[in-house]
Amino acid sequence: MSTQNMTNGEVDVYLDYDEAIGGYDPVIGLETHVELGTNSKMWCGCSTNFGADSNTQVCPVCLGLPGSMPVVNRAAVESTIRIGLALNCTIAEWCRFARKNYFYPDMPKDYQISQYDEPLCFDGYLDVTVETPDGPQVVRVEIERVHMEEDTGKLTHAGGATGRIHGADYSLVDYNRAGIPLIEIVTKPVTGTGRLAPEVARAYVTELRNVIIALVVSDARMEEGSMRCDVNLSIAKPGAEWGTRSETKNVNSLRSVERAVRSEIERQASVLNNGGRIIQETRHFHEDTGRSTSGRSKEQAEDYRYFPEPDLVPVAPSREWVEELRATMPEMPAVKRARLQAEWNINEFELQSLANAGAIELVEATIAAGVDAAAARKWWTGELLRVANETGVELDSLTVTPDDIKQVEALIASGSLNDKLARQVFDGLINGEGTVDEVVAKRGLAVVSDDGALLAAIDEALAASPDVAEKIKSGKIQAAGAIVGAVMKTTKGQADAAKVRTLLLERLGVTE
Amino acid sequence: MSSITRPEVAHLARLARLDLAPEELDHYAEQLDVILQSVARISEVAADDIPPMSHPIPMVNVFRDDVVTPGITRDEALAAAPAQEDDRFRVPRILDEE
Numbered sequence: 001m002s003t004q005n006m007t008n009g010e011v012d013v014y015l016d017y018d019e020a021i022g023g024y025d026p027v028i029g030l031e032t033h034v035e036l037g038t039n040s041k042m043w044c045g046c047s048t049n050f051g052a053d054s055n056t057q058v059c060p061v062c063l064g065l066p067g068s069m070p071v072v073n074r075a076a077v078e079s080t081i082r083i084g085l086a087l088n089c090t091i092a093e094w095c096r097f098a099r100k101n102y103f104y105p106d107m108p109k110d111y112q113i114s115q116y117d118e119p120l121c122f123d124g125y126l127d128v129t130v131e132t133p134d135g136p137q138v139v140r141v142e143i144e145r146v147h148m149e150e151d152t153g154k155l156t157h158a159g160g161a162t163g164r165i166h167g168a169d170y171s172l173v174d175y176n177r178a179g180i181p182l183i184e185i186v187t188k189p190v191t192g193t194g195r196l197a198p199e200v201a202r203a204y205v206t207e208l209r210n211v212i213i214a215l216v217v218s219d220a221r222m223e224e225g226s227m228r229c230d231v232n233l234s235i236a237k238p239g240a241e242w243g244t245r246s247e248t249k250n251v252n253s254l255r256s257v258e259r260a261v262r263s264e265i266e267r268q269a270s271v272l273n274n275g276g277r278i279i280q281e282t283r284h285f286h287e288d289t290g291r292s293t294s295g296r297s298k299e300q301a302e303d304y305r306y307f308p309e310p311d312l313v314p315v316a317p318s319r320e321w322v323e324e325l326r327a328t329m330p331e332m333p334a335v336k337r338a339r340l341q342a343e344w345n346i347n348e349f350e351l352q353s354l355a356n357a358g359a360i361e362l363v364e365a366t367i368a369a370g371v372d373a374a375a376a377r378k379w380w381t382g383e384l385l386r387v388a389n390e391t392g393v394e395l396d397s398l399t400v401t402p403d404d405i406k407q408v409e410a411l412i413a414s415g416s417l418n419d420k421l422a423r424q425v426f427d428g429l430i431n432g433e434g435t436v437d438e439v440v441a442k443r444g445l446a447v448v449s450d451d452g453a454l455l456a457a458i459d460e461a462l463a464a465s466p467d468v469a470e471k472i473k474s475g476k477i478q479a480a481g482a483i484v485g486a487v488m489k490t491t492k493g494q495a496d497a498a499k500v501r502t503l504l505l506e507r508l509g510v511t512e
Numbered sequence: 513m514s515s516i517t518r519p520e521v522a523h524l525a526r527l528a529r530l531d532l533a534p535e536e537l538d539h540y541a542e543q544l545d546v547i548l549q550s551v552a553r554i555s556e557v558a559a560d561d562i563p564p565m566s567h568p569i570p571m572v573n574v575f576r577d578d579v580v581t582p583g584i585t586r587d588e589a590l591a592a593a594p595a596q597e598d599d600r601f602r603v604p605r606i607l608d609e610e
């Protein structure tokens with residue numbers, strides 16, 4: 001172990017994960033912010049469109065101009081309640097907004113309207129599954145609260161060398177994002193996960209994202225910042241009191257959630273093993289190095305001087321309203337996964353690869369169109385996924401519909417197409433050559449089922465390879481493959497290979 | 513005679529980025545005094561048995577529909593800013609970390 005700077009708790013070299021986790025138990029807490037996908041902002045009618053020109057989606061309310069008054073967006077409240085219900089939370093019967101006072105130019109009001117000790121939703125949980133050497137393990141992550149607030153403006157630091165805040169000469173502010181509805185979801189401390197802490201953290205954020213997407217309340221894109229995660233973490237010797245926690249920000253991908261937890265366990269264990277102490281601080285995660293650097297120290301607790309927001313009245317959702325919203329809840333992702341696995345007779349891994357390919361909805365629609373489940377999966381994750389990957393497009397933007405697959409499968413069932421020809425049909429569909437029937441007609445795709453034509457091709461192939469013909473006659477039936485291959489070649493794949501084989505053996509008078 | 517002094521008003525004005533003329537300092541000193549007296553009167557009646565309230569009218573659930581309405585133009589938004597650059601508000605260097 002190398003040198004250590006005792007004043008800031010940094011170490012140059014970290015313990016590896018096994019060493020670090022061997023001596024300590026981690027406690028993690030996750031704070032996730034989700035930008036809601038409402039049309040308008042939280043307190044005003046400004047648009048929430050992403051990527052608009054700077055300061056073109058602003059008004060006196062979201063610019064914090066004197067005399068302007070906020071009014072709560074009903075859809076944002078409904079989305080928050082639906083998130084709360086999905087996370088098995090209690091929905092408050094009465095709650096208020098609060099001012100969180102701070103002086104930073106990302107909020108033009110010098111305060112953020114948030115919720116303090118009266119969140120709209122509280123005391124829930126989300127079950128997540130992690131893979132362990134002993135098989136899948138379900139971990140219940142308890143939810144402390146789900147509350148409403150508003151997003152901040154976007155600062156760009158100008159001047160200086162790095163574009164970071166240190167060394168910047170001044171900053172430029174775009175308030176388009178200020179006031180976009182933001183939901184914060186806070187877990188209770190997650191204990192007892194031991195060495196699985198990084199996987200549990202990732203599985204939680206992954207499943208939370210699945211839930212948010214299933215609810216259609218946000219696009220939850222971590223790369224674009226519409227979903228952001230802060231990782232709180234402390235470690236302690238087994239049985240000891242919890243240690244001091246750090247808060248790691250700037251964790252912008254699911255993979256980084258896992259890496260940030262792992263790296264912070266390694267860092268804290270290294271500091272403690274070197275006789276240092278963990279300070280309560282904000283740290284910034286860096287995607288490139290997989291490590292974090294120290295940010296602001298929080299040893300002096302921040303005083304946001306919260307007080308009830310006087311410009312807004314309380315939110316008191318009636319139980320009838322909550323039940324109406326409960327009735328709009330979609331099937332939860334975990335339930336849906338279990339159902340699809342059972343219905344399609346596949347395991348979790350196979351379902352995951354369908355999900356990764358973006359094929360689940362397409363397979364569902366194809367089955368709904370009347371195609372057998374195995375065939376629907378085969379086409380979407382086989383030939384069609386291959387073409388999509390090759391051409392660099394998403395599966396659902398290929399010009400092949402579930403109904404096309406139904407027609408192709410019907411042609412295969414009737415014997416007029418085989419799999420090889422079906423691939424050519426899909427190629428034609430993707431090239432815009434028309435409907436399934438049109439592609440079949442234009443390309444002349446049809447299984448050659450005329451025995452005469454096939455026998456002619458077989459005789460030709462046998463004549464070309466008399467040695468092979470002799471082998472087959474002498475009982476080496478496996479040699480038939482070479483002749484079948486030759487026939488398939490001369491018929492350009494438009495023959496049924498099994499049929500060719502049967503005809504060939506008959507021709508030579510050989511029985512299997 | 514106001515209990516708020518002219519230097520105090522000048523200090524508040526500076527914090528609020530308000531450019532007040534000398535005669536306005538007296539004017540606002542009087543007004544602030546009235547406000548402080550009103551608040552002082554509330555402190556007199558406030559007692560442990562009176563629960564704090566955050567809104568004068570007991571009402572709940574005032575919502576708007578999720579509909580986009582026109583805001584103001586960028587030029588209007590930036591018009592009152594002390595400094596602007598590249599269509600954005602330009603603010604002094606911030607020493608604190610993000």
Ligand SMILES: [Zn+2]
Nearest residue numbers: 044046059062
């Ligand atoms: Zn606005």
